[in-house]
Structures are given as C-alpha cells and as structure tokens.
Amino acid sequence: MTRTSITLGLLLTVLVAADAAGQWNVARFEPGRNRVYTTFGMDPAMIGSVGYGRVVELGGHNFQLTGDVGAVTAGLDSRDFRARVGTQTSLLEWKSVHLTGSATFITRGTDNSIYRGLNFGADLTGSLGVYRQGWFAAGEFGFDKAIITHITHSDWYKENYYPGAKDGWYLDAGGTYHYGLAGGFALGRTEIVGRFGLLRTERFKELATPAYVSLGVGFGF
Amino acid sequence: MKHMRWLPLTLAGLGVAGCDAMSPSDPGALVPRTVAEDGSLPAIEMNGARFHLETMGNPANPVIVFLHGGPGIDYRGLLRLANRYNGSSLADDHFLVFWDQRGTGLSARVDKRQLTIATYVNDLNTIIDRYSPGRPVFLIGESWGGMFATRYINDFPRRVAGAALIEPGPLDGVTAERIEDDIFDLDPKAEWLNDFAWSSQFLSPDDHARMDFERMLGAKSSQPKYHLDRADPQPVWRMGAAASKYIAEDGQDRNGNFNYDFTTNLSSYTTPVLFIAGSLSEVQGESLQREQIQRYPSAYLEVVDGAGHDVAWVKTAEVLSHVRPYLAARRGGVR
Numbered sequence: 001m002t003r004t005s006i007t008l009g010l011l012l013t014v015l016v017a018a019d020a021a022g023q024w025n026v027a028r029f030e031p032g033r034n035r036v037y038t039t040f041g042m043d044p045a046m047i048g049s050v051g052y053g054r055v056v057e058l059g060g061h062n063f064q065l066t067g068d069v070g071a072v073t074a075g076l077d078s079r080d081f082r083a084r085v086g087t088q089t090s091l092l093e094w095k096s097v098h099l100t101g102s103a104t105f106i107t108r109g110t111d112n113s114i115y116r117g118l119n120f121g122a123d124l125t126g127s128l129g130v131y132r133q134g135w136f137a138a139g140e141f142g143f144d145k146a147i148i149t150h151i152t153h154s155d156w157y158k159e160n161y162y163p164g165a166k167d168g169w170y171l172d173a174g175g176t177y178h179y180g181l182a183g184g185f186a187l188g189r190t191e192i193v194g195r196f197g198l199l200r201t202e203r204f205k206e207l208a209t210p211a212y213v214s215l216g217v218g219f220g221f
Numbered sequence: 222m223k224h225m226r227w228l229p230l231t232l233a234g235l236g237v238a239g240c241d242a243m244s245p246s247d248p249g250a251l252v253p254r255t256v257a258e259d260g261s262l263p264a265i266e267m268n269g270a271r272f273h274l275e276t277m278g279n280p281a282n283p284v285i286v287f288l289h290g291g292p293g294i295d296y297r298g299l300l301r302l303a304n305r306y307n308g309s310s311l312a313d314d315h316f317l318v319f320w321d322q323r324g325t326g327l328s329a330r331v332d333k334r335q336l337t338i339a340t341y342v343n344d345l346n347t348i349i350d351r352y353s354p355g356r357p358v359f360l361i362g363e364s365w366g367g368m369f370a371t372r373y374i375n376d377f378p379r380r381v382a383g384a385a386l387i388e389p390g391p392l393d394g395v396t397a398e399r400i401e402d403d404i405f406d407l408d409p410k411a412e413w414l415n416d417f418a419w420s421s422q423f424l425s426p427d428d429h430a431r432m433d434f435e436r437m438l439g440a441k442s443s444q445p446k447y448h449l450d451r452a453d454p455q456p457v458w459r460m461g462a463a464a465s466k467y468i469a470e471d472g473q474d475r476n477g478n479f480n481y482d483f484t485t486n487l488s489s490y491t492t493p494v495l496f497i498a499g500s501l502s503e504v505q506g507e508s509l510q511r512e513q514i515q516r517y518p519s520a521y522l523e524v525v526d527g528a529g530h531d532v533a534w535v536k537t538a539e540v541l542s543h544v545r546p547y548l549a550a551r552r553g554g555v556r
Contacts, residue, residue: 042409042418044418044419044421044422045414045415045416045418045419046409046410046415047419072415072419080415080416080419108422108423110416110419110420110423112413112416112419112420112438113413113416113437113438113440113441113442114434114437114438114440114441117420117423117424119422119423121422144422146422146423146424146425148242149423149424151251151423151424156441157437160454160456161437161440161456161457161458162252162253162458164249164253165250165251165252166243166247166249166250166251168241168242168243169241169242169243170242170243170244170245170250170424171242171243171244172244172245173245173423173424173425173431174421174422174423174424174425174427174431175425175427176421176422176425199421201421201425201426201427202425202427203427205425205426205427207418207421207425207426208417208418208421208435209418209421
C-alpha cells in the first residue's frame with residue numbers, strides 16, 4: 001500500500017463524508033458488489049432504515065458507497081427522519097487487521113412539540129479490528145456534527161411559553177461522539193452486523209440516550 | 222452535468238444561510254433572556270447572585286412568599302394566584318413576593334456549586350429578612366415548592382406563620398424512591414422520549430440555553446399521570462436544567478438514591494398546614510398527600526375536583542377558596 005493511496009483514501013473518506021451505521025465487513029468489499037440492507041436500533045432514538053450500497057474501486061481502494069433513509073419508529077413518525085449518503089473503505093491493512101474509515105453526509109428532520117428542525121451534518125468514523133471473510137470485530141470511534149440546522153419553533157411553544165423564540169438557521173448547534181464496538185458475520189451472501197457503544201456530546205457531556213445499539217442485515221448480490 | 226446544476230445553487234443557498242445563521246447560545250434565541258441579559262426585568266441582588274423577583278401589595282401587610290415547582294421551573298405558573306377572583310385578590314391584604322429560585326426561570330444562571338438545597342434555604346432566609354424582618358411569613362409552595370417550604374419549616378419553624386402546600390413532592394427520600402418510576406413516562410416507545418433523544422442530534426445539550434430548551438421537550442406529554450392541561454398549559458419562562466439536575470442530586474447519595482429527609486423536626490411545628498391536591502393527579506395527588514399530612518402535627522387536605530397536578534393554574538379560584546380562609550384564620554398572629 002503506497003503513501004499516495006493512503007492519502008487518497010483518507011481524503012476521499014473525509015470529503016465524501018461516511019455511514020456511522022454502515023460498519024460493514026471491509027474484507028468482503030469487492031468491486032461491483034451490490035448490497036441492500038436494513039438497520040434497526042436505538043441510535044439515538046428507536047430508528048429503522050433501509051439502504052443500498054455498491055463497492056467501487058478507486059486509487060487502489062475498494063469503497064462501498066451507500067445511501068439510506070430511516071425514520072424514528074416510535075409511532076411510525078416519518079417527521080423524524082434521516083437520509084444519509086456515505087462511503088466506507090479500508091485505509092490500512094496488515095494481514096486481517098484493518099483500519100477503516102467512513103464518512104457520511106447526513107440530512108435529518110424532526111418535528112416535536114416545541115420545534116421543527118432540518119439539519120445538515122456529517123459523520124466521520126474510524127474503526128480498527130480484525131476483518132476476515134466470514135466475520136469481523138472492531139472498535140470504532142466517530143464524531144457526528146450538526147453543521148447547520150434550521151429551527152421553526154412550534155405555535156404551541158410560542159403561544160404558551162416564549163413568543164420571542166427566533167426561527168431560522170443555527171450554526172454549530174450540536175455534535176455527538178460515539179465510541180464502541182462493531183462486529184458481524186456472514187451467512188452466504190447475507191451479512192449481519194451489530195454495533196453498540198456510548199454517546200457523548202461534543203463537550204463530552206452525557207446525553208438523554210447515553211448509549212447506542214443497532215443491528216443491520218445486508219444482502220449482497 | 223446538466224443534472225448537477227442544482228448542486229452549486231444548493232451550496233450557495235446553504236452558504237448564504239450560514240452567513241446569516243444564529244448561534245443557539247445567543248441570548249433570547251431559544252429561551253428568554255435572564256435578568257443577567259435583560260436589565261429591564263424586575264430583579265434584586267442577594268447572596269452573590271441576581272434574581273428575578275416581583276412584589277405586589279402593601280409591604281405593611283403580612284407577607285406571602287411563593288415557592289415555585291421544579292426544582293428548575295419558575296414562578297410564572299403561580300401568577301394566577303395573585304389575580305382577582307370573586308372581587309378579591311391575595312394582594313389586597315398581603316404583600317406578595319414572587320421570585321425565581323437561584324438558577325431558574327429568569328433569574329441568572331449560576332455555577333453548579335451554588336445549586337444546593339442549603340443555598341436555596343439561605344436565599345429564602347435572605348428574602349424573609351428583606352421583606353418581613355422580624356415577622357414570620359406565609360409560604361405557598363407548589364410541587365417542589367411544597368417540599369422546599371417543608372424543608373424550610375423543618376429548619377426555621379418560628380419564621381413561618383403558616384403554609385399552603387399544593388401537591389408537594391415527596392417529603393423524604395424513601396417516598397421519592399417509591400414514586401420515582403411514576404413521575405415520567407419512560408416507555409422506550411413513548412413519542413416524547415424518542416423526540417427527546419432524536420433532538421440531541423440537532424441541539425446537543427452543551428450550553429445552558431440548549432439544555433434549558435431541551436427540557437421543554439418534555440413539557441407537553443412526558444408526565445401522563447400528572448394529567449396536566451394541554452389546552453391551557455401552566456407556563457414557565459425557562460426550565461432551569463442545571464438547577465433541576467443539581468438540586469435533585471443534592472438530595473441523593475453517591476449511588477443516585479434519594480436520601481433526603483425534610484421532616485426530621487416537623488414535630489415542633491404545631492401550626493396547621495393546608496395541603497391541596499387535584500382530584501385527577503395520580504402521582505402527587507390525594508393518595509400521596511393523605512400520607513404526607515401525617516408528617517405534620519396539624520395538617521389537613523383539600524381536594525379540588527377536575528384538575529391534575531397543575532391545579533393552581535387551571536383551578537385557581539377553587540384553590541384560592543381554600544387558601545383565603547386558611548390565611549385569614551392565621552393572619553392575626555403575624556401583625
């Protein structure tokens with residue numbers, strides 16, 4: 001592996017931005033391979049998502065490009081949604097040990113009792129672990145940044161609590177670190193992955209949901 | 222590439238939005254300005270902090286100090302108790318003192334080291350010294366305010382001429398541990414809980430304004446057993462998230478179990494105490510208050526029909542119909 005290809009991989013990972021929930025087995029990335037998948041878990045609310053991925057080769061690396069959409073499942077609330085486009089690749093490898101990187105561009109929406117929000121953000125996640133054809137296990141660390149957020153306060157909030165609340169775009173309104181373990185195994189063309197770990201704010205404060213856990217099932221073709 | 226024409230337009234739009242964007246920490250953006258940020262608000266300085274406070278009535282009359290709920294809420298939801306009903310107001314023959322406790326409502330935010338129950342008791346002592354020097358006062362406390370009043374009576378029984386406690390929370394840690402699970406709806410499928418969790422990706426609670434705003438997410442439906450009125454919700458100016466967290470923690474041991482006891486000296490307080498409960502309230506309603514009146518040597522309970530925990534807001538006239546005769550019977554001892 002050359003320094004050029006490592007740098008290219010890092011750059012692309014950062015620029016294209018990755019899929020926090022899509023920690024798939026990089027040892028199984030083969031150019032032209034497609035995957036449809038679904039994930040479900042507490043991340044940070046109860047959310048289910050469906051997506052599609054395709055592996056492409058670029059600069060000596062296999063990148064899995066993914067796109068998925070999800071909605072918070074409590075009450076099947078489609079107003080609380082997430083759409084993500086990202087990529088994951090192996091940045092470094094030694095035998096079966098891989099350092100992977102993923103980057104995801106995220107659009108999120110929410111509509112709750114006090115505001116309606118639309119948010120554009122990005123997640124960068126790295127993982128280090130053993131990746132073999134039949135299974136993988138890794139530790140992961142990532143940062144999900146809410147870059148810019150539009151907030152419209154609800155009539156209920158304005159009428160009953162604070163008429164002066166300001167609607168509009170907010171910069172730098174949030175960020176979340178996530179760190180934990182990811183693992184999975186393959187059964188034929190089906191891959192099952194799981195992740196769990198802890199969540200902290202960007203100032204490392206506790207969140208209402210202090211942990212995340214999710215399960216994903218992918219079918220390759 | 223024709224299909225990509227939208228991309229630069231979108232990026233340019235986001236760029237313009239970014240240039241014009243606010244910060245969630247901007248004073249007054251998400252939650253109202255406090256007295257530290259708005260000099261036009263009524264305020265006093267005491268014990269090294271700035272408090273939002275207003276008074277009504279003749280200072281020569283017996284003083285009523287109002288203690289709001291929470292911890293971490295504010296006195297906005299008690300203001301109807303000063304209104305005129307059936308031709309009279311408590312302010313006609315009392316001097317009313319409404320204040321937002323340290324770090325709550327429109328009072329200034331303070332360092333967490335100042336958010337202790339002992340500091341709160343000291344603040345109340347200072348208010349009584351200031352507005353009723355040498356004379357005992359009446360306390361009207363709602364929810365946490367009823368607990369706070371009890372703690373104060375426990376410490377300074379001679380400074381309190383009487384107390385009306387509206388749905389006070391648990392007066393000791395054992396009771397708090399028993400009812401704790403009923404206070405919030407913590408069903409993982411509860412929509413408010415998922416909204417709360419999901420919102421952390423939009424506004425992570427990294428500063429006071431965002432923490433306080435986040436707390437409002439639970440205002441509408443997090444406490445179904447309290448039967449709060451949604452059409453006419455009891456208002457607050459600001460949920461003081463830090464005050465709520467640290468005052469509660471001050472009543473807990475290292476393992477997070479409530480271990481406080483505000484009743485150790487109540488046997489010395491023989492003045493009758495009025496308890497009021499809403500008939501719909503399940504957690505801090507009639508059942509709990511029938512237990513809690515036993516902690517005082519002389520206390521009685523009045524139940525107001527058709528109201529939940531927010532009985533003081535939605536059934537104010539009925540609450541005052543119990544408070545007024547209670548105060549009238551004890552006013553002679555104050556003059």
